[in-house]
Amino acid sequence: MDMVTVGEISKFIAFVFSGLTIFFVLVGLMRNDVRFIESGRRSIHGATLFITLSSIALFYLFLTNNYQVEYVAAYSDRALPLFYKLTSFWAGQKGSLLFWSWVLSLFSSIVAFRTRKEVPNRNIPYVYLVLAGCIIFFNFLLLTVSNPFDLLEFIPADGQGLNPMLQNPGMIWHPPTLFLGYIGFTIPFAYAVAAMTTGKLDATWVKQTRVWTVISWIFLTIGIILGGQWAYVELGWGGYWAWDPVENASFIPWLVATAYLHTAIIQERRNIMKVWNMVLIFLTFVLCIFGTYLVRSGILQSVHDFGPTGLGGYFLAFMIIISLGGIYLITASYSELKTESTLESYISRESTFLFNNVVLLALAFSTLFGTTFPIMSEIVTGKKITVGQPFFNQVNTPLFLFLFLLTGICPLIGWRKASAENLKKNFLVPVVLTVIGLVTLLALGITEVYPVISFSLSIFVITTIVSEFKRGTQARMKLNKETVITAFPRLLFHMRRRYGGYIVHLGMIIILIGITGSSAYKxxxxxxxxxxxxxxxxxxxxxxxxxxxxxxxxxxxxxxxxxxxxxxxxxxxxxxxxxxxxxxxxxxxxxxxxxxxxxxxxxxxxxxxxxxxxxxxxxxxxLLAWIWVGSTIMVLGGLLAIIPKRKKRLV
Amino acid sequence: MIKIMKNNSITVVMIIAALFLLYSPLDANALNVSEVEASLICYACPGEPLNIDRCGGGDQMRAIIKRMIGEGKTKQEILDVFEKQYGETILTIPPKRGFNLVAYVAPFIGLLIGAVVAFLLLKKWGITPQTAGAGAGSAALSNNIQKKINDELSKLDEEE
The missing domain is CATH 2.40.128 (Lipocalin)
Structure with missing residues (x-):
């Protein structure tokens, strides 16, 4: 049997297995029989196995220069170095869709494996249902309208080759990391749907999916950064971010996911904001699909899209189904999702998190609005317009600066309630240092409005973060009689979630410095x-x-x-x-x-x-290199936040 | 009192946002080709900003811009020439007129609505007087004890 047949048959069997998952789980739920649900769980592994086989077949076809396969001929040629032949797998629309399906089934298998002892748990079957539903959607596309194993009627002597701009290390890792981010958010989405279906609406689903959420966020961050880095080293215009529709399509879910990461903490701590978090995780997932829709529908002109692929309608339908389903579930669960907790003060970390969410969502909204405005304008006025980089810079820059201000203020305000005395004490040093910094900037001749605000804010935020580290280290030194050398790393490791978050903020500020320097003084x-x-x-x-x-x-x-x-x-x-x-x-x-x-x-x-x-x-x-340094710090901070705790030894 | 403060805060935020919106750093600088090309799309490569584009069509446009700068035209005059020839779609930033104004105003209306929703949420959650009292009392705790409580809370977090 040749590898084209292997690929074709495998993806069909994978489709059948994902269908079987849905069938078994539904029967299990109806009959209240765990054995059927267990069969459904195992069917997920079956789907994964065969979609993996299908992917291996495509890799093989690239490696063996099988140019009768239309997709291989379109993205590879004999002279292409081996490494790029392998990465051509996801260079085009069809292969990237197979890659999506493959990673989604692998992630689903991980969930299925990790929950193997939780099958009787009420939520888990619904998690399987949602995951299998998503796998079946992608496998359906691969079987019907986007088949990477389609054959040409003749065998070309050579392929057309990979676009030279894609022959860059940044482009090898940028698409898969971005996809890993997009796909990863399917898991918290599945748990959220399961929680609403079963009515188990406490913070359990948030806690169970925290690592998945953070990992997906890290991958999305890496994907966006690598995309910028690729643009910088490959496109030759000296910039790294052009607010292109496809770039925006990855940035919008990142903003919403970042908002969710913050309010998820509040739900875990205070059991409030349950509706808000449900809305945010639904939005994140829908926006991930929206990003894919933008790239594959050809509705907007972008240097990164695949052009019209015939898939736009399917993704639009998928988005509409998810959105309507989400609205129905949230409305139906609203009375149970409503929060009963109260705040102890308007000035508290909870309220700053809420406002940080408002700004992040405003940024997501303005980016989405600007990205889709050409379509709206054409519908309303009949005129085509373009919304490009200067528009986004003009509208989003003040919002970003406000967000960074909140990033600085937030750590200075305690959970539950901040007293006036504490506020004065916490704000004094950062404010004084910021004023000194501001005067120094002006003395150095930096007088342009945005750079002055941006650099001053950077000083403010860095000072607040450093003082948090200092306070924590000093407390450990006093309480545990440790030296600074032992107290600091132990502080980081023992409270890695909190300090991981601060490190992410530090990375963001370093990026802000890089962006300001490179855009204002280029x-x-x-x-x-x-x-x-x-x-x-x-x-x-x-x-x-x-x-x-x-x-x-x-x-x-x-x-x-x-x-x-x-x-x-x-x-x-x-x-x-x-x-x-x-x-x-x-x-x-x-x-x-x-x-x-x-x-x-x-x-x-x-x-x-x-x-x-x-x-x-x-x-x-x-200061451009600060962007890459800051990005690395952000990712390291994220990783620190999800290092698993050491398992307690049984005595 | 709190209500007045809230209203004032929203007003201040909105005024600052509006000032930023009106402020356009590009207008203040001396004119050069790169500054103008950032505001244009390549006519030969739809959707591709001229400052990114490297095709022959883009080179032609850059040459025209250079010539017009040499003739003493302002940035707006140059953009007007291109807009007249190719329509609004040649501009990377929609002119602030007619329906386009929606694009400029909507994000800030979104922010305003978000801020109002956030305030309403805070109001709905309300303040619990007893716990507020407890919070005030906690301010009197020594830093060490406060830190120890925080540490314990964080350890609990890790164990969850």
Missing amino acids: IEEKATLEKGETMSIGDYVIRYDSFSSYKKWNRDVYAATLTIFKNGVNVGTISPERRYYINAKQPTTEVSIRSTLIEDLYIIMPGITEYEEITLSVTVNP
Whole structure:
């Protein structure tokens, strides 16, 4: 049997197994018979096994250059390096849908395995139902309208090759991490549906899915960051975020999920905000599907989308079903979801979390509104318009700054109630340091409105976070008679959830500094140089020394060697390239970057003449590396927050 | 008193937001090609901002922008020329007129509605006087004891 047949049959069997899960679980629920539910649970593993087999088949077809398979021919060619052949799996619409189905079934199997002793639990069968329902939807698409194993009527001598812009390490990891984030939110969504169906509406489902939620959030964060990093090193425009519809589609669920992560803590602690959290987790899941819908429907123009794929209607229907189902379940459970708790003060961490949610949701709303406004405008006025980067910068920047202000204020306000005395004490140092910072910024000549506010807020938030760490460490030192060297790591590890959160905030502020520096103080220059000539930009002088051309893997490379001088000192050489890929219609430019914590020197070479004259486009991006540093810190903070507790030894 | 403070807070937030909205840093700077290209879409690559685009069509547009800057045209005049030729879809930012105003106002209305909902929620939850008293009392606890309580609470969190 050839691998195309293996792939085809496997995905059909996977579809049958996901159908069996639904059948067995429903029968089990109707007959109140755990044996059927157990069979349903095992069927999830069956679906996973066969969708895995189908995925292996597609990998194999890529590796063996089987160009009769339309999808393989469209995204690969003989000259493509092995690594990129493997990652071509998710480069196109059909493969990425198979990848989605595969990961979703793997995640579902993990849930099925971890809950193997909880089958009699009332909630669990409904979790299986929702997960199987989602798997069956994706498998149905793979069987009907998006088959990656479709064959051409002839066998081409070679494939069309992978888009050169996708031949970048950032693009290898960006789509799968983003998908892992999107898909991961199916698990808390499934538990939320189960909780509402069975009426077990306390914080149990929130606690059971906390790790899944945080892991999904981490993956979504990594996916978004890698997308920005790819845009920066590959697209050659010197930026990392263009508020493109598809970028926004990943950012909107991230904002809502971030809001949920905060209020979930309140529900765990105080058993309030139950309706709110249900709404947020539903919204997060629906927005993840909406992101997929945007990429695959072709309704908005984007540099990242797959164009019209014929899948838009299916995803729209799926979204409508989930939304209506969600509205019905929340309405039906409303009386039980209503909170009975009360607050002890209007000035408390609970209320700051609530306002942080309002701002995060306002940001999500404004981004969603701006992204879909061209469609609304066309419906209402009949005119096509574009809503791009300047619009989002103008509308979202004040909201972001307000959010960062709340990030600073929140840790200074205690749970339940903050007394006036505590507030004064907690705010004094951060406010004084912020004022000193503000005066210093003005003295240094930084007078533009946004940078001044942004840098001052950064000082404020960093001070509040550092003082939290300091207070915690000092308390441990006094109470446990520890030294600072032992107290600090123990503080982090023993209260990893709280301090993990603070580390995430710290990362965000470092990103804010990077974004402010690189957008407000960016400088650009263009020049055409002959060998030996120089150009200047900021503190830099760039000298064009030599030119070389060579063949590497699947491309012809033309590279210039440039010597960089900063303030007159030779700081090394860099080599921007112009590449001509086999099967590519246009040449591409390969960015060369000299990155330091102070600034990035970003050079592309858009033009070469036959006399080896080169045109350079050079950008100095101050503080840009802080974005990647801050992102790494954010992810580490998230990871710290979910390190599992050590199991107690039985005595 | 609290009600007045709430209303004032909303007003202040909305005024600050409106001031930011009206403030456009681009207008204050000296004109160069990159500044104008950020406000335009490449005519040859629909949906792709000109500052990202690297195609031949984009190069033509950049050359036209450069020429018009040389002729002493302002950014708005240059954008008007392109808008007249290609329609509003060539602009990355919708002009602040007609139905487009909805796009600028809606996010802040959303924020306002969110803030009102949050206030109503807080009001609905209400304040429990007895526990409020207890909270005030806890302020008198020493830092060490307060910290110890916090630590215990966090340990409980970890064990849940």
